[in-house]
Amino acid sequence: MSSVLVIGASGQIGKQAVQKLLTAGHAVTALVRDKSKIDDLNDDNLSVFEGDLESDFSAALKGCDTVVFSAGSGASTGPDKTLLIDLWAARNAVEYSKAAGISQFIMVSSVGSDDPDAIDSPLKPYLVAKHMADEHLKQSGLTYTILRPGSLTDEPGTEQVQELMPGDKEARKIPREDVATAIVYSVDNPKAHQRIYGLFKGDQPLKSVIQ
Numbered sequence: 001m002s003s004v005l006v007i008g009a010s011g012q013i014g015k016q017a018v019q020k021l022l023t024a025g026h027a028v029t030a031l032v033r034d035k036s037k038i039d040d041l042n043d044d045n046l047s048v049f050e051g052d053l054e055s056d057f058s059a060a061l062k063g064c065d066t067v068v069f070s071a072g073s074g075a076s077t078g079p080d081k082t083l084l085i086d087l088w089a090a091r092n093a094v095e096y097s098k099a100a101g102i103s104q105f106i107m108v109s110s111v112g113s114d115d116p117d118a119i120d121s122p123l124k125p126y127l128v129a130k131h132m133a134d135e136h137l138k139q140s141g142l143t144y145t146i147l148r149p150g151s152l153t154d155e156p157g158t159e160q161v162q163e164l165m166p167g168d169k170e171a172r173k174i175p176r177e178d179v180a181t182a183i184v185y186s187v188d189n190p191k192a193h194q195r196i197y198g199l200f201k202g203d204q205p206l207k208s209v210i211q
């Protein structure tokens with residue numbers, strides 16, 4: 001069993017990932033800036049670290065062997081937060097992980113972050129931030145898993161996915177719950193090491209894709 005730090009643990013994917021990791025028997029440290037958002041999570045294997053990703057959060061990694069970065073600045077903030085959270089906090093999490101000797105770093109990235117030039121949309125700065133965070137992780141020497149989900153939905157997970165991006169834009173979706181499950185399947189799983197997974201709704205069992 002692993003000891004997993006979830007960064008962005010009060011988020012919609014992060015919170016489901018915390019619950020699923022605990023159910024799978026892992027110990028979890030949840031990094032949140034507001035403890036009350038995860039008041040409903042109670043488990044002997046859960047510790048909560050209150051911190052802001054715009055400050056030094058290296059102490060959150062203490063005692064952990066795995067780091068999940070599922071934080072994001074969100075659509076309602078401006079380009080300053082895209083830089084500070086999606087790029088810089090992710091970069092700092094990688095640097096802290098190197099210093100702490102973390103054995104696996106799992107990044108929740110995004111569809112389109114492989115090639116931000118391929119998109120002509122207001123999302124491009126966000127995708128550039130995600131791209132640079134992913135590149136930093138890939139070049140860090142850490143064991144990594146990068147998840148690149150399509151547009152996130154709140155439907156219940158089906159664990160039926162495909163890795164290749166569908167041609168039809170409307171089909172480029174995935175329930176957040178399936179991304180949370182993909183995180184759990186990636187933890188301590190050698191098949192997921194140094195791998196980048198596209199995640200879209202499809203017809204392959206998620207477990208067989210990742211494990």
Ligand SMILES: NC(=O)c1ccc[n+]([C@@H]2O[C@H](COP(=O)([O-])OP(=O)(O)OC[C@H]3O[C@@H](n4cnc5c(N)ncnc54)[C@H](OP(=O)(O)O)[C@@H]3O)[C@@H](O)[C@H]2O)c1
Nearest residue numbers: 008009010011012013033052053071072109110150151152
């Ligand atoms: N939306 C999409 O369609 C889409 C598609 C592909 C990938 N993604 C990526 O998927 C990831 C997770 O998505 P989601 O829906 O779970 O996002 P979410 O619900 O907005 O969660 C974001 C998390 O980041 C945390 N956060 C933001 N700024 C912080 C700060 N300064 N200090 C500490 N925590 C901070 C939030 O904390 P608070 O609860 O305190 O705000 C929250 O826990 C994000 O990286 C997003 O970019 C999104």
